[in-house]
Amino acid sequence: MNGNQFGRLFQVTTYGESHGKAMGVTVSGCPAGLELTEAAIQKELDRRKPGQSMITTSRGEPDAVTINSGVQDGYTTGTPIGMVIENKDARSGKYEPYVTAPRPSHGDFTYSAKFGTRNWGGGGRSSARETVNWVAAGAVAKLINEQHGITVKAHVNQIGDVKAGDVTWEDILENTEENDVRCADPDAAEKMREEADRYQKEGDSIGGSIYFEARGVPRGLGAPRFDSVPSRLGQALFSIPATTHVEFGLGKEAREWTGKDRNEDWQFDDDGDPEPVGNKHGGVQGGITTGQPIWGEATWHAPTSIPKKQITVDWETGEEKEIQVVGRHDPVLPPRAVPVVEAMLNLTILDFMLLSGRINADRLDNAPGKYDTEYHPRSPHNE
Template sequence: MNGNRFGRLFEVTTYGESHGEAMGVTVSGCPAGLELDAEDIQRELDRRKPGQSMITTSRGEPDAVKINSGVQDGYTTGTPIGMVIENKDAQSGKYEPYVTAPRPSHGDFTYSAKFGTRNWGGGGRSSARETVNWVAAGAIAKKINETHGIEVKAHVNQIGDVKAGKVTWEDMLEHTEENEIRCADPEAAEEMRDLADKYQKEGDSIGGSIYFEARGVPRGLGAPRFDSFPSRLGQAMFSIPACTHVEFGLGKEAREWTGKDRNEDWAFDDNGDPVPEGNKHGGLQGGITTGQPIYGEATWHAPTSIPKKQQTVDWETGEEKEIQVVGRHDPVLPPRGVPVVEAMLNLQIVDFMLLSGRINPDRLDGDVGEYDTDYHPRSPDNME
């Protein structure tokens, strides 16, 4: 099974299954000299972990991280950083009824069809529990970005048919973590919470979306076509379980705009460089960053594990049967998805910063010299 590694120079490799002994991640490509300890990682994991409120799974996982390598005396050494998060509250027995009877809309059927077997406890590798590894890696990327003046923030902007009002960057920084929905509009957050409660009491679930934004990202990150910033941004976001739609800038609204209205005039910044006067393109033109804020939205379908009775089929007996998923599951995904989205965006930015030569791949305090758009650390001309 491939597909367990992402990133070019800032490379993340993960392992683990929902009800296995532990989740784990190795981060290769982090420069030496970054001040880092377990608390830096734990802060982000605590935002993602289960059991935060009545609208999240009741699974009691502390998600305590242990750093096994790559850090000495509080600083990264430039070698691979290994981290482990043990599973403390796995209850695989609740999933035995689904060994030969796939749960509707899960990966049960497709994993079994592809591999001829699967780890059926909690969905195994297909479970969203795997995102704990991504958040741990993203915490490292976040610290690197912060040393370069780059900030990433996200918030829940819609649950069901309840939408947040217009919020500013400052609103997101101030209000997102004030409520369990993680919506920067406090009034909308209350409505979203009531809606999530309603579906939870009915034994059902509901979908929603997350708005994300990155500020301080320099111009020039990304490459044409398959390595463009939006291409890899889409891949990162679509990797998150249950994500069904990703957009940036005007997104799908762009289909309603004429070219004349969407195109933007030019102005000059303090350095005398031309910059677009607006930002309908979401900080990306031609697949490359413009230096303006990158923003967009990602959508999640309703969680597929619900207590309501549903129909399935037993592939051993060929008989239809009624099942009721009784495990511990979230009635809505975006509130715990916010730190995952931030992690994936932080990881994306750091990788492109390394690829562009904005960050010395060996030492965080090393001088990379004048920025060169042709610089690539792995090109023959730049390797000793």
């Protein structure tokens, strides 16, 4: 199976299945000199892990990360960073009825049709459980981006019919982590929570969306056509399970705007450089960053694992049968997808930064003298 690697210079390779022994990720291309601890990775993993509230799966995974390589004396060495997150609470027995009877709208049959086999416990490789690897890798990218003035943040702006009101960047920074649904509008957050509760009690699920923004991204990142910033960010976000729609700037609303209204005049910024007046484009023009915030929205369909009775067919017996998917599942996806979105944005933006040469691919320019021979604590020159 291919398709398990992401990135050009900052490369992420993942492995693991939902109910396997462990999830794992290797990060290649991280410059030397980054201060990196398991605690920094864990902080991001705790935002994604199950069991955070009553509107997330009750699966009891601590998602504790272990760094096995690429770090010495608390700093990255420039060699591949290997990280492992063990699965502690897998219960595969509940999935045995679906070995030859695919659950509606899952990847059960398509995986089996392509490979002739699959890991059926919890969905195996197709499970969103695998995104734990992405968040671990994204935590590394986040540390580097923030050293260079780049901040990525997202919040849930809709669940079902409930939409968040207008919020500021400061609202997103301050309020997103203060409620279970990760919405920066406190009033809407409470209504979203009630919406999720209602569908959960009915044995059903509901979709939603996430607003994202990246600030501090310099102008000039990306390239025309297939290496444009929207192209690569779109790939990153559509890779997240259950994503159905991604847009930047005005997005689909642009079809209602005239060219004159959508076009943005040019003005000089404080440094005397040209900059667009406004940011309807979402921080990108011609596939290349303008230096303005990159912003947009991504949408998720309702979780497909629901306890309501549904109809499937058993390809082994040739019979149609009624099933009821039991297990531990989220009634809505965006609240736990927020850190995944941020991770994929951080990974993609850092890759562009490395490709552009704005960040030294071998060693961080602002790294301490830890890796100079003169200062290294284990150096023979210091003995």
